[in-house]
Amino acid sequence: MTPVHRNVELVTAALRTAGADPARVARLRVLSDAVTTAASAAAALGVEVGQIANSLVFSADGEPLLVLTSGAHRVDTGKVAALVGARQVRRASAEFVHAATGQVIGGIAPVGHPAPLRTLVDRALAAHDEVWAAGGIAHAVFPTTFDELVVVTGGQPADVA
Structure with a gap:
């Protein structure tokens, strides 16, 4: 059996702890x-x-600010700054991302980070019965729902585009 990457283990454990649907x-x-x-x-x-x-x-x-956004559009950083009361919101460097999440760009999961991150969840994701998110590495993905993402991340629903 191929060993599972530690980040995937952290993500699945965080999902279970946060009450995600075990079947998903x-x-x-x-x-x-x-x-x-x-x-x-x-x-x-x-x-x-x-x-x-x-x-x-x-x-x-x-x-650090985690924005879970629909793959169909781009985040409006000015709008997001206003939502969170920040003077400036900008893309983080790879080093900043890794320090905040323990994961690398291209495989960042909504959960499984060293500490909880302030999170916005794009309301556009609610248009789909099922959405897919990264599982902590660039090769791993898992199904979820908009409502479940809000719950497991403690996130705030928001219009981010």
């Missing part, structure tokens, strides 16, 4: 190829790009 957690998939973009993840899973919940980490006045 059991459907976590480790793909043969990395899926580091919403388009590649959607193609590998046979779903619409809007069903991909991108986990993007920003620096909001120097503090």
